[in-house]
Amino acid sequence: MAVRQEKLEALLSETRLFTPPESFRHGANAADPAIYEKAESDLTGFWAEEALHLDWFKRWDEVLDWNPPWAKWFSGGRLNAAHNCVDRHAASLRRNKVAIIWEGEPGDSRILTYGMLQREVNRFANALKSLGIRKGDRVAIYLGMVPELAIAMLACAKIGAPHSVVFGGFSAEALRDRINDAQAKVLVTADGAWRRGAVVPLKANADEALKETPSVEKVVVVERIGRSGDPGRVKVEMKEGRDVRWSEITAEAAVECPAEPLDAEDVLFILYTSGTTGKPKGVVHTTGGYLVGTSTTHRYIFDLKEDDVYWCTADIGWVTGHSYIVYGPLANGATTLMYEGTPDYPDRGRWWQIVEKYGVDTLYTAPTAIRSMMRWGTDWPAGHDLSSLRLLGTVGEPINPEAWMWYHDNIGHGRCPIVDTWWQTETGMILISPLPGLTATKPGSATKPFPGVQVDILDEDGNSVGPGAGGNLVITRPWPAMLRTIHGDPDRFVRQYWSRYPGKYLTGDGAKLDEDGYLWLMGRVDDVMNVAGHRISTYEVESALVDHPSVAEAAVIGKAHEVKGQAISAFVTLKEGALPGEALKEELKQHVAKKIGSIARPDDIFFAAELPKTRSAKIMRRLLRDIAEGRALGDTTTLADPAVVARLRDQYEAEGVGD
Numbered sequence: 001m002a003v004r005q006e007k008l009e010a011l012l013s014e015t016r017l018f019t020p021p022e023s024f025r026h027g028a029n030a031a032d033p034a035i036y037e038k039a040e041s042d043l044t045g046f047w048a049e050e051a052l053h054l055d056w057f058k059r060w061d062e063v064l065d066w067n068p069p070w071a072k073w074f075s076g077g078r079l080n081a082a083h084n085c086v087d088r089h090a091a092s093l094r095r096n097k098v099a100i101i102w103e104g105e106p107g108d109s110r111i112l113t114y115g116m117l118q119r120e121v122n123r124f125a126n127a128l129k130s131l132g133i134r135k136g137d138r139v140a141i142y143l144g145m146v147p148e149l150a151i152a153m154l155a156c157a158k159i160g161a162p163h164s165v166v167f168g169g170f171s172a173e174a175l176r177d178r179i180n181d182a183q184a185k186v187l188v189t190a191d192g193a194w195r196r197g198a199v200v201p202l203k204a205n206a207d208e209a210l211k212e213t214p215s216v217e218k219v220v221v222v223e224r225i226g227r228s229g230d231p232g233r234v235k236v237e238m239k240e241g242r243d244v245r246w247s248e249i250t251a252e253a254a255v256e257c258p259a260e261p262l263d264a265e266d267v268l269f270i271l272y273t274s275g276t277t278g279k280p281k282g283v284v285h286t287t288g289g290y291l292v293g294t295s296t297t298h299r300y301i302f303d304l305k306e307d308d309v310y311w312c313t314a315d316i317g318w319v320t321g322h323s324y325i326v327y328g329p330l331a332n333g334a335t336t337l338m339y340e341g342t343p344d345y346p347d348r349g350r351w352w353q354i355v356e357k358y359g360v361d362t363l364y365t366a367p368t369a370i371r372s373m374m375r376w377g378t379d380w381p382a383g384h385d386l387s388s389l390r391l392l393g394t395v396g397e398p399i400n401p402e403a404w405m406w407y408h409d410n411i412g413h414g415r416c417p418i419v420d421t422w423w424q425t426e427t428g429m430i431l432i433s434p435l436p437g438l439t440a441t442k443p444g445s446a447t448k449p450f451p452g453v454q455v456d457i458l459d460e461d462g463n464s465v466g467p468g469a470g471g472n473l474v475i476t477r478p479w480p481a482m483l484r485t486i487h488g489d490p491d492r493f494v495r496q497y498w499s500r501y502p503g504k505y506l507t508g509d510g511a512k513l514d515e516d517g518y519l520w521l522m523g524r525v526d527d528v529m530n531v532a533g534h535r536i537s538t539y540e541v542e543s544a545l546v547d548h549p550s551v552a553e554a555a556v557i558g559k560a561h562e563v564k565g566q567a568i569s570a571f572v573t574l575k576e577g578a579l580p581g582e583a584l585k586e587e588l589k590q591h592v593a594k595k596i597g598s599i600a601r602p603d604d605i606f607f608a609a610e611l612p613k614t615r616s617a618k619i620m621r622r623l624l625r626d627i628a629e630g631r632a633l634g635d636t637t638t639l640a641d642p643a644v645v646a647r648l649r650d651q652y653e654a655e656g657v658g659d
């Protein structure tokens with residue numbers, strides 16, 4: 001992070017601003033700066049007015065009941081997310097409007113209008129009921145990026161069954177742990193998913209996980225790759241009495257299904273994110289506040305117009321896909337695009353071919369992807385017509401100014417505002433972002449909080465640091481889509497997010513404020529790494545390494561990476577008799593990928609005779625980061641043996657790890 005810190009210091013003094021083009025400001029959804037004053041002076045009035053964009057079966061009694069850290073939004077109100085995302089549009093002039101455009105990696109595609117989506121959601125909601133799912137039962141979903149993923153989520157929402165989506169790139173063990181924590185009764189998976197021309201064996205992974213998931217009673221299998229036994233297709237084992245095919249169970253289901261009237265505080269979904277203890281945290285989001293927050297931010301930040309084709313490139317297995325592929329866009333009656341594959345298959349122009357094919361208006365993606373495309377060169381986007389684009393967005397991690405400018409010049413061709421957004425799984429909705437019709441932007445800065453959101457930057461003692469100084473980013477008052485608790489562990493919820501600065505939400509991110517009041521995010525300050533926009537726990541990777549029979553101890557850090565933001569570096573102490581070498585490094589990398597998933601595979605592994613520890617045996621990861629990133633070593637006075645870290649630095653530099 002040293003290079004980024006130096007660049008940040010220089011950028012904080014820059015005054016170069018990119019103002020929204022006049023053509024964009026005219027007619028923007030948020031064109032009056034009074035929106036900030038209104039939300040500041042009357043928080044509950046502001047959110048109550050935004051909530052009126054949704055359909056409510058019963059109006060709320062109270063907008064906000066705030067007893068820190070416990071919040072209730074729209075108490076007494078009753079609504080249904082699937083009704084708001086599908087039914088009300090299907091009953092309007094939007095019935096024949098395209099809701100979902102889906103592009104498969106091999107080139108196949110599907111179009112679902114709101115009327116068609118309603119029928120599919122109703123069929124699967126009734127199918128879930130036939131499997132014994134009732135209000136409050138949890139349903140786990142382990143799919144690639146296919147329409148059935150969104151359909152399954154909405155079907156769960158329709159009947160009041162909280163869903164828990166597990167990223168399709170996660171391993172069997174990761175899936176098992178998440179199913180068991182949620183105590184899911186049904187798992188929805190697929191025979192496989194396409195990725196760079198190869199098949200990801202989702203059902204095989206699921207079968208392995210299901211050996212140790214006693215709560216699961218039924219498994220629904222989507223046929224994405226092909227039926228069992230088809231030549232050249234993946235073979236799927238179907239367990240009699242447990243496994244059913246999506247096509248068969250929905251064919252028998254009725255096409256009408258009433259939406260369950262849910263309390264605004266009823267749970268909509270549980271989504272697991274990495275934590276510093278290694279045990280994934282089940283972040284709980286409820287129905288009313290979450291839907292108000294995501295639909296409002298989507299409408300204003302992406303300046304949604306009725307005819308827009310909106311594309312968020314995230315996977316729905318992460319919160320970005322929940323909030324800004326499914327719930328936010330569909331609640332607003334938007335046309336949302338889903339793509340199954342990677343940006344470089346069958347070639348590095350695939351995304352731009354999709355933008356041209358469907359006339360995409362808004363593109364929302366991660367800095368990691370932008371940095372990869374920078375390395376591939378400008379010929380790929382230059383070979384396609386990107387003139388339909390009018391707004392660009394970034395998400396997942398801070399974007400470096402060089403990538404911001406490349407995106408602005410080569411994708412937006414200087415005419416598209418960029419909304420650099422900051423938020424988290426826990427926040428549910430975007431909290432810091434420009435409003436594209438109002439905010440002058442600075443490359444690399446997420447600019448200012450969304451209307452109604454208040455933030456501060458605090459030092460270790462809880463004092464505001466003011467412009468120029470760095471500190472801990474906190475949110476100082478509640479927002480509608482905020483997490484309500486951690487599933488099954490309310491004490492952890494209080495301890496992790498609210499105990500450090502009572503009454504204020506601790507984000508775990510560092511930030512700085514410049515003289516213009518613009519916020520600059522600096523990445524994680526705890527032991528969670530941000531790898532290509534995905535949060536990975538250091539402890540979880542360390543546990544996977546120590547699980548290997550050759551490893552005695554491991555320490556994992558996030559090392560600055562020009563493409564991924566952070567790359568995983570592991571310092572490993574071997575057991576006596578184990579032989580270090582390239583073969584063992586590769587074996588350990590594969591072991592981590594099997595235990596957690598390929599996203600957690602270390603970029604480099606360094607064999608160390610000893611690790612730097614305090615006198616209480618705590619590993620000093622801070623010093624390992626200093627070594628990995630070539631910084632001057634920080635304070636070593638608390639180490640049991642200060643010479644250890646010096647020896648490690650010399651050995652690391654001599655071996656050229658990660659070069």
